[in-house]
Amino acid sequence: MKWSAKKKLSLITASCLVVGTFGLVASTTDVFKDNIPSVASEKKQAGVSQTITPKTLSIAKLMKQGLVQTYPGDPNLAKSTFRVDRLLSAPPKSLNLVAKDGHRFITVPFIMEDTSHHDGGYSVYKPNRFTLQDETGKEYESVDYVNRNEKAWKNTHQYFAPYRSQVDVVYQVPINKKTFVLFASSDAFAKTHTVKIEVD
Structure with a gap:
């Protein structure tokens, strides 16, 4: 089957759009992953900021x-x-x-x-x-x-x-x-x- 130049151009454009959209979604997901702290880091941060008040009696x-x-x-x-x-x-x-x-x-x-x-x-x-x-x-x-x-x-x-x-x-x-x-x-x-x- 022979493809006309116009159809080939349309197919290439569509492919680029699909690949570009997928890349954008993937990169956006990575950004969100970087900004979401893990449970372990939350525990560590909580441990660092935690203060213990010594018991004091009269x-x-x-x-x-x-x-x-x-x-x-x-x-x-x-x-x-x-x-x-x-x-x-x-x-x-x-x-x-x-x-x-x-x-x-x-x-x-x-x-x-x-x-x-x-x-x-x-x-x-x-x-x-x-x-x-x-x-x-x-x-x-x-x-x-x-x-x-x-x-x-x-x-x-x-x-x-x-x-x-x-x-x-x-x-x-x-x-x-x-x-x-x-x-x-x-x-x-x-x-x-x-x-x-x-x-x-």
């Missing part, structure tokens, strides 16, 4: 958890069965403690003296297990202690009345933390104590 609210709210050397508790004396300036030398970088020691003297009982029995009393908390709620356990009266406190959990017990308990805390709440609870005394501890 020292006053922590103190309210105790039925007895006090501080080291509180004169109002001078005759109480349990109390906390003034903080010691340094840990007992016999412990040979060395603070980690960025940390320091707080030494708390716990006094227990129950003169109302003379039966020779004992009460469960664990001052070495009392903990500190800072304003973020982070808890600090004791690192060591010294028992000043072995007649009064034995086996790390027995208090014998009517003797006077003094246990100097050492905590290690970050230098940049200035205020703590100590929680003290025991079978040896009736009420939970919260002790506000402030250091320079």
Whole structure:
């Protein structure tokens, strides 16, 4: 079959239009693909922009958890069965403690003296297990202690009345933390104590 020049020209023009249209659609689709973020990139972007607010507690609210709210050397508790004396300036030398970088020691003297009982029995009393908390709620356990009266406190959990017990308990805390709440609870005394501890 012979094609006239006019028909050949029409066929070529139509072919060009089809190819051109297909190319335009394909290139347009690629542009949209480039501009649509993937699920993975969205997750990554969300992760980068996400911020986490640290938990902050009020020292006053922590103190309210105790039925007895006090501080080291509180004169109002001078005759109480349990109390906390003034903080010691340094840990007992016999412990040979060395603070980690960025940390320091707080030494708390716990006094227990129950003169109302003379039966020779004992009460469960664990001052070495009392903990500190800072304003973020982070808890600090004791690192060591010294028992000043072995007649009064034995086996790390027995208090014998009517003797006077003094246990100097050492905590290690970050230098940049200035205020703590100590929680003290025991079978040896009736009420939970919260002790506000402030250091320079």
